[in-house]
Amino acid sequence: MTQDEADVVVVGLGPVGIALCNLLAAAGVGVEGIDAADDVYALPRAIGMDHEVMRIFQNIGAADQVAAATGQYRASEYRSADGVLLRRFESPAQPYPLAWPPYLTFLQPELEKALRANGKRFPNLTLRTATELVGLENPDRPVLTLHDKVSGKRTKRTPHYVVGCDGAASFIRRRLDVALEDLDFDEPWLVVDMILEDGHVPLPETNVQFCDPARPHTYVYGPDRLRRWEFMILPGENPVEINRPERIWQLLSPWLRPDQARIWRSATYNFHALVAEQWRVGSVFLAGDACHMTPPFLAQGMVQGIKDAANLAWKLAYVMGGGSEHLLNTYETERRPFIREVIEITKRLGKVICELDPGKARARDAEMVAAMQAGQGIQVRQNLFPPIRHGLVSGGVDGSSTAGAGEPCPQPWVVGPFGRVRLDEALPPGFQLLITGDMDVSLNLLEKSREAGVAVHRVAQDRSYPALLVEEDRVLADWLTSKGARAVLVRPDHVVFGTASDAGEAEQIVRQLQTMLAATGQ
Incomplete structure (x- = not known):
């Protein structure tokens, strides 16, 4: 080119x-x-x-x-100054x-x-x-x-x-x-990346947010022998001074000796x-x-x-x-x-971690410990984030999104003509209407989908069903069931446009997509 x-x-x-x-x-x-x-x-x-x-x-x-170049992402824990577990984020x-x-x-x-x-x-x-x-x-x-x-x-x-x-x-x-637009967060921190010389250094096996008002800090378990520490720079401290090797080793002394690791990178940032x-x-x-x-x-x-x-x-x-x-x-x-x-x-979350007032930190800790005891302190990280709510997603006449709209569409492992692959690898790029194995498909839906440039694929959950693609573990089917649906219309970026419970609803969301794509001037 x-x-x-x-x-x-x-x-x-x-x-x-x-x-x-x-x-x-x-x-x-x-x-x-x-x-x-x-x-x-x-x-x-x-x-x-x-x-x-x-x-x-x-x-x-x-x-x-x-x-x-990747490694496992460990669970993340929030701990108080005296080591009490305040919150834990886990993955599905x-x-x-x-x-x-x-x-x-x-x-x-x-x-x-x-x-x-x-x-x-x-x-x-x-x-x-x-x-x-x-x-x-x-x-x-x-x-x-x-x-x-x-x-x-x-x-x-x-x-x-x-x-x-x-x-x-x-x-x-x-x-x-x-x-x-300034969303009112500006905190100075030191970030230090360390390469362990000894793989047997006794360090936490999880990521940890140390919610210590004396100095909030973070530990991240990186891939291979990379470990990261982040330290809040306190009021009155000089960012240049705190980034000197001798000062960094003082901060790391509760975890490491200089013969156990080497500094790969250190830098000071304002978290904005x-x-x-x-x-x-x-x-x-x-x-x-x-x-x-x-x-x-x-x-x-x-x-x-x-x-x-x-x-x-x-x-x-x-x-x-x-x-x-x-x-x-x-x-x-x-x-x-x-x-x-x-x-x-x-x-x-940052304001929870960055609290420097000892009294407010004690009140925060008590509140978070109570939430842990009530069974509310362990959360799934992905559940924190909203779907896309605006733009090219299906919505009702009241402006609300349909079930599942704006979320990433699940990608199960499937067995098909190409063997066992991830779903995207079995499909061409573009708009897709994915239908679970037991939903009827009308000729009208097929014709309207063809006009709209939407490929229709049946994903079965049972090998006995006549379909080219059979998913493992019912990941897509169970997600659709949770939305009260049996079909999902997916954008090329795998964001859900909308879901449908039957062929009639599926035809409606395909028409809605076609109308939105064809609209002029906005």
Whole structure:
């Protein structure tokens, strides 16, 4: 692909940008990705991701390479200053709802290398490193000026669309003069990544949030021998001073001696809660840290950025294929309010952890211990987050979403013509209407689905039923039953558009999808 052929230019090749490049290329879009650095950042930053992200990597053909850089995500415990268990977050048990472990740890440099290597599979994807964006004009018909840092040459680009995945200090966001909404969270922390020299160091086997008013801190059990500590920087402390090796070892002394581990990375951060007030200006979009910054207490920063990429990628591909331009407005409509909710949830947990007043901490501890004793202190992490409630999801006349709308569609393991695979691997990309084995399908539904560009697939729960696909463990069927449904209409990003209990309802949601996709101007 020559530089003039790119339909989309993605600026920034961190995890969000390189994931978006892969997603667009897999959908047949001509894409060019650029990054000012000459290689991936060699140190870890993000450390946790969920099953929706692994599903995205699966869909671009990169799951096996990424999996090599992952580890088990341990349960997370909140403990008081004297070690009392205050709360525990656990993951759903097997069979996993999306066929992947619900949470994983990973090594970010290795993940980025895997995604860049995967991108080489696509002839319609060009990646340019050591290439800096130095000019952006006319967002409605973008004109980009790129500076090659090796040759010193400057070149122009005139793509249909531009996506800024260029991080918290985003040049694109600033060039567009997009303001950030401050959601009132600003706490300074020290983050330390350690590589254990001795695999037998007696450390916690879970992740722990130490809710100690003397110094709130966090321990994360990373992949292989990576362990992370995060320490709140107290009022009056100097961030430069606390980041010195001798001070770091003082903070780590309850757990480690210097002969047991080495410092891989240490950095001080202000944990922010910010959301860009616009995610689209003309034909230019923002994604990831360029348009939202989330405190790290639920490991949602990179995760939500990659979900931005998945949401935007299929919509850009759909529009580039002739679909209505208005669909692109649903990116911000869906993601911005969702991210605000995620940040508010994360802030509430952060404020629990960051309490410095001993009296308030004792009252907090008593309240949380009482909740544990009442059986309310053990929670599933995934249940904390809302569905997508706005945009391209099925709703009733009162504006409410239908059951399951906006949630990720389950992905069971299935047995079919290709053997035993995850469901997505047995289906073509695009809109899907998935029907459980016992639901009747009318000719009317089949015809309406064909007109709407929706593929219809029956997923049976019993090998005796005449279907090409038979699911294991009833993951999809049981989820549908919990929604009072027997069919689900799924978007290309595997977000549920809506559910139906019979062929008549299924036809209604297919018609609703067709109407919403065909709508003009919004």
